[in-house]
Amino acid sequence: MNLHLATSRMLALVLSGTLLLAGCSEGESPSDSTNSSAPSAKAQRIAAMKQVTDQHSFARPEEARITHLNWKAKVDFDARTISGTATYDIEVAADAERIVFDTHELAIAAVTVDGAPVEFALGAAQPFLGQPLSVPIAPGSKQVAIQYTSDPGADALLWVEAQGEKSPFLFTQSQAILARTWMPVQDSPGIRFSYDAEVEVPQGLMALMSAENPTEMSSDGRYAFRMAQPIPAYLLALAVGEVEFRSVGDRCAVYAVPELIEDAAYEFAEMEQLLLAAEELYGRYAWDRYDLLILPAAFPFGGMENPRLTFATPTIIAGDRSLVALVAHELAHSWSGNLVTNATWDDFWLNEGFTVYFEQRIMEAVYGRETSEMLATLSYQGLVDEVDAISDLNPDDTHLKLHLAGRNPDDGMTAIAYDKGYFFLRLMEETVGRERFDDWLKGYFEAYAFKGMDTERFVEYLDRTLLSDPDEKTAVGLENWIYGPGLPDNCPKVASPRIERVDTTLASWESGRLATADLPWNDWIYQERYRFLSNIADDTPAARMAELDAAWGIGSTGNNEVLFAWMEQAIRSGYTPTYPRVEQFLVEVGRRKFLTPLYRAMKETDNLDMARDIYRKARPGYHAVATGTMDELLDWK
Ligand code: BES
Ligand code: ZN
Numbered sequence: 001m002n003l004h005l006a007t008s009r010m011l012a013l014v015l016s017g018t019l020l021l022a023g024c025s026e027g028e029s030p031s032d033s034t035n036s037s038a039p040s041a042k043a044q045r046i047a048a049m050k051q052v053t054d055q056h057s058f059a060r061p062e063e064a065r066i067t068h069l070n071w072k073a074k075v076d077f078d079a080r081t082i083s084g085t086a087t088y089d090i091e092v093a094a095d096a097e098r099i100v101f102d103t104h105e106l107a108i109a110a111v112t113v114d115g116a117p118v119e120f121a122l123g124a125a126q127p128f129l130g131q132p133l134s135v136p137i138a139p140g141s142k143q144v145a146i147q148y149t150s151d152p153g154a155d156a157l158l159w160v161e162a163q164g165e166k167s168p169f170l171f172t173q174s175q176a177i178l179a180r181t182w183m184p185v186q187d188s189p190g191i192r193f194s195y196d197a198e199v200e201v202p203q204g205l206m207a208l209m210s211a212e213n214p215t216e217m218s219s220d221g222r223y224a225f226r227m228a229q230p231i232p233a234y235l236l237a238l239a240v241g242e243v244e245f246r247s248v249g250d251r252c253a254v255y256a257v258p259e260l261i262e263d264a265a266y267e268f269a270e271m272e273q274l275l276l277a278a279e280e281l282y283g284r285y286a287w288d289r290y291d292l293l294i295l296p297a298a299f300p301f302g303g304m305e306n307p308r309l310t311f312a313t314p315t316i317i318a319g320d321r322s323l324v325a326l327v328a329h330e331l332a333h334s335w336s337g338n339l340v341t342n343a344t345w346d347d348f349w350l351n352e353g354f355t356v357y358f359e360q361r362i363m364e365a366v367y368g369r370e371t372s373e374m375l376a377t378l379s380y381q382g383l384v385d386e387v388d389a390i391s392d393l394n395p396d397d398t399h400l401k402l403h404l405a406g407r408n409p410d411d412g413m414t415a416i417a418y419d420k421g422y423f424f425l426r427l428m429e430e431t432v433g434r435e436r437f438d439d440w441l442k443g444y445f446e447a448y449a450f451k452g453m454d455t456e457r458f459v460e461y462l463d464r465t466l467l468s469d470p471d472e473k474t475a476v477g478l479e480n481w482i483y484g485p486g487l488p489d490n491c492p493k494v495a496s497p498r499i500e501r502v503d504t505t506l507a508s509w510e511s512g513r514l515a516t517a518d519l520p521w522n523d524w525i526y527q528e529r530y531r532f533l534s535n536i537a538d539d540t541p542a543a544r545m546a547e548l549d550a551a552w553g554i555g556s557t558g559n560n561e562v563l564f565a566w567m568e569q570a571i572r573s574g575y576t577p578t579y580p581r582v583e584q585f586l587v588e589v590g591r592r593k594f595l596t597p598l599y600r601a602m603k604e605t606d607n608l609d610m611a612r613d614i615y616r617k618a619r620p621g622y623h624a625v626a627t628g629t630m631d632e633l634l635d636w637k
Pocket of ligand 2: 329333351352355
């Protein structure tokens with residue numbers, strides 16, 4: 001079985017090579033073939049592109065691919081399972097013998113093809129990837145139905161138990177390759193399908209998906225969904241909980257549990273403005289509605305761009321709308337990522353780098369350049385730190401184009417894709433001018449809407465459309481940015497006078513020239529406070545933290561970004577009065593971006609025992625995405 005699979009996989013590669021060759025030659029510029037003797041680096045990459053395959057999926061779309069999903073499922077909180085039937089419409093090549101799905105710890109009960117039971121085969125399980133489910137078909141086959149049950153430990157799912165007054169909650173996180181832990185599917189970002197669904201959940205809970213959603217609780221726990229636009233599997237999403245709907249604009253609303261709905265509606269009242277600004281920049285919004293779901297604090301990310309319904313952490317509710325950049329980011333994905341989608345996880349920067357750029361432009365349009373430049377300055381600092389850290393471990397991981405075969409694609413989720421990607425696009429904007437750049441970017445989203453994009457094809461498109469002038473091309477040095485390490489010398493400079501003033505103020509405070517009571521803390525907005533706290537010297541004594549706490553009550557701030565920066569420094573300074581807050585925070589919040597630095601700070605200050613004690617209590621409440629990282633960091637067995 002495995003040998004057979006391997007042979008046909010090679011055949012499929014050859015086949016896909018031919019198809020892609022035909023597909024891309026049309027776009028090749030004449031200059032591509034000038035250097036005829038030795039194959040240039042570029043020619044080699046074009047050759048590689050002819051075999052572009054997603055190394056993180058068993059699917060072989062050139063042979064048979066899904067085009068539509070009809071999902072009927074039941075959510076069982078007691079058993080912690082989702083069981084049901086996924087029925088796919090399929091498109092089949094003339095010589096196809098099978099269709100291959102991705103599964104990960106799914107119990108497959110039965111498979112039918114056009115209504116008739118067939119003998120399916122599950123291949124050997126591989127780390128991260130799970131098992132291929134191979135279903136025999138004929139060239140005329142139209143529909144495959146898979147009846148299955150998910151595992152109670154499924155990595156995509158987090159089952160949050162009922163607590164006191166609080167109802168239970170379930171949410172999924174499918175990106176990057178976790179959709180296959182709750183749905184047998186061709187789990188590759190280059191494969192798209194529309195879907196409809198009927199889902200049954202316990203009465204008193206609402207079900208929501210990355211689709212047309214209900215706005216009210218149903219009386220019988222049954223809900224119907226429809227996603228008419230084709231999406232890749234990593235954008236499949238489901239949440240079940242006692243949530244309410246509150247409209248905040250013509251096309252925008254928030255969903256949250258009753259305790260948070262009021263605060264959420266206030267915090268995100270400007271969503272529609274962000275949406276209008278985004279459309280003004282890069283074209284019509286393609287998904288009809290844009291709503292936001294506030295998840296339990298255990299959500300491992302800040303936000304996830306599930307189409308029509310962004311999933312978000314409650315830690316962005318600050319009370320003063322200061323953290324809405326995250327919503328701008330997830331909204332921007334409605335173009336970069338959800339419309340034009342990275343073809344493989346090696347091309348992740350095409351999703352995230354473009355999205356950070358677009359996010360910045362939305363922030364600039366709505367809140368002004370000063371605010372967006374402050375954010376860019378913070379990104380720049382984060383990027384420089386991360387480039388340093390990654391260069392020591394694995395310099396190849398600082399290239400925009402990654403090589404994640406055999407690894408968890410999650411490894412690619414670093415500041416490189418996000419912020420190196422952002423600065424690369426900003427460099428192009430500054431090189432060709434904003435007007436030309438904006439026209440180009442809008443055209444790019446239009447040309448590749450609902451399609452996959454890989455780095456090589458992107459470079460080819462860029463050469464042909466934006467950087468055809470050799471001088472501009474040289475000025476950008478895109479080969480160096482995309483295929484080279486670190487941060488190139490021509491990285492754009494960001495200037496934020498307000499952030500620079502914070503740096504001078506910090507220096508005066510650290511040298512003792514400026515008294516703690518004279519800090520302009522109350523005049524500072526979140527970005528300034530964050531900059532100050534995150535740049536305090538690691539060896540600052542606890543007594544100085546005590547002064548800050550006494551003067552400004554920083555330990556009880558409602559802004560989680562500021563609180564996080566405070567707690568990290570408190571750990572590094574050994575300022576023990578903050579430790580109970582750290583523990584409470586870590587037990588309550590599961591957002592990995594906060595967990596990793598906090599646990600790491602404990603580890604690096606010889607507080608590994610404290611870290612493990614807290615982790616023991618907190619771990620059962622975390623999502624698999626977070627425990628995966630923390631288990632390794634804390635050497636947890
Ligand atoms: N799509 C990502 C989240 C993601 C990436 C999940 C890779 C799984 C694998 C999302 O858009 C994102 O980038 N979220 C950020 C927030 C953003 C403002 C940088 C986060 O969660 O921190
Ligand atoms: Zn993102």
